[in-house]
Amino acid sequence: MFKEKLLEQISFLPASVSSDGANFFRQNLPTKKDESWKYTDLSFLNTEPLAIDLQKTYLHFDISEAAQEVIVKIKLGNKATLPTTQGFSVMEGGSLRQKLKDDGVSLTLLNKTWQEQNYFSRLSESTVTSDVYILFDQQWSTEKIFQLQWQGSTAALAQFGSMRVSLVVADGVSVQLHETFNGNANSFLNTTTDLYIGANASVHLLKSQPQQSPRTTITTRVRLGQASQFYMVSFISENMWSRHNTYVDLSGREAHADLKASFLCREKEFVDHHTYIDHSVGYTTSRQDYAGVLDGRGEGVFNGKVHIRRDAQKSDAEQLSRNLLLSKNAVANAKPELLIDADDVKAKHGATIGQLDQEEIFYMQSRGLTAQQARALVIKSFVFSAADHLPNALAQKFYALAAPAVQNFTEKPS
């Protein structure tokens, strides 16, 4: 029922689209008539001069190491040898499968196809020549942060770029990831990150967009093995337009997923989160907490679906959308949904939309804080709560991004 209708209508990409890729792309764009794009205005992709090239290309990796960090830049480029360092290796799908087979590792997680797709994730699959996987093995240091920096177009002419990569975390391995989305503000970056988290493994993922970065459609698909854990925090501020599709497949017993986001939105900025959590086996748990601060004509969307399937007894899901509206022209659209086919489960959802409380502000003022400092303090704690479950190094990264963003946001109200 949650399947995207659109995908059934188009048999995805024709063998050769290079000549009129732009037309193909535009003709097939989702419209507001599609349920999951109802609040998402894609019309600028039709009207703006945007160089759209859907020719198949290679991914180019550029790796550097710092003290406690590995930085991997990914962009579209020429075929090059794929790098391998201690703790992780970058390889094509075929080699990865062979290696896992040789190591006697089960391929169950990898072999299941993704039920969850959208127009843009299909595009990112189709335009990259080969499947590229990054495998984290037992040598990977838990302390290190793996930075995945997507490099969109830096060319003067605005471009549409589309990429996909898969990350495989071996059983029992813990990985801290920081994913960023870079490029020209007038460009468009479309990425898909597929994550396969092995049994008893854990991933903490911080996603952030630098200010003035491209408009983005970001798809994150996560499949969790038995007793594995996934924690994600998205932070967005001062970005014109972004759409985030997050799909979580809780396919191993006792797997746990925790999704949090905080975003600051003003002027005509638009931030859209769509999530789909699939509890397919029992004893799986999920938590979602999406917190938005909206000022000016900012617009935030949260559309969260939780599906607890018949065999997922004893599962437990919570989802919450929280919005702070600072202006009467700001808009928050929240639609949490539960679809429950099992009877012995716990599920809870909620949405709050509120303004800054004037009595709270007065109380803080009576303690010496200016009205603006009081506002800033409330907004800061609202935004910072997203980092609650991050390990220290990633949390520090989050604070370093969020602190100046909140300050900027509260000092220059739109």
Added chain:
Amino acid sequence: MLKVNNLHVSVNDKPVLKGLNLEVKAGEVHAIMGPNGSGKSTLSKVIAGHPAYKVTEGTMEYDINFKMTNILEMSPDERAREGIFLAFQYPVEIPGVTNFEFLKASYNALAKQQGFPTMDDEKFATFVKKKLEIVKLNESFLHRAVNSGFSGGEKKKNEIVQMAVMSPRLCFLDETDSGLDIDALKVVADGINRLRSPNNAFVLVTHYQRLLDYVKPDIVHVLSGGRIVKSGGKELALELEKQGYEAYI
């Protein structure tokens, strides 16, 4: 230190204070008693500068740099930074903001204004723990959201902690004793006595004589129908306890 003359105040266009006079000098402790709805909290709020309470007539002066200054045009935070403190009858919950962060922001806002050095987390932690001890609040309260889920008594104690952190000159305590158990009342009274000095003044709004057994007032006022209708020594409080307000309504 504070001089209120012929004060008229309306809330939502409803007149509440109707020509109130009050003068408080440094070193004094005043008690204000009076029936429910007579305007005690309104007086407290208007002195703290709450925007919903409109002064329609009268003056309010406060000693700033040894000069009696009209404070009606000052914002609530300006007044606070000049040493005016209100302990709320109903302290406000601020979900998401930790007590520690709030108290530190408050301290540093005052320090900046008054030319003291501000404190970082570490310094402030040492400083604020001593303030919690005054009212026997556990350190864990620092890491909880301001007043969120605090019991009635804990909220009142937290007001005293804020007062101790800010060391104000004029302290308005609006029914800080209500909701405290007998031991807590002693603790809070003891805290007030420790903070008393010749340079500051207290106005205690209360319904009960008991607080005044511990914190001896110099002057007791009866507020009724939006005005101070009688002032006297501490024996007035005892008399009120026996006779009620009937004679003043």
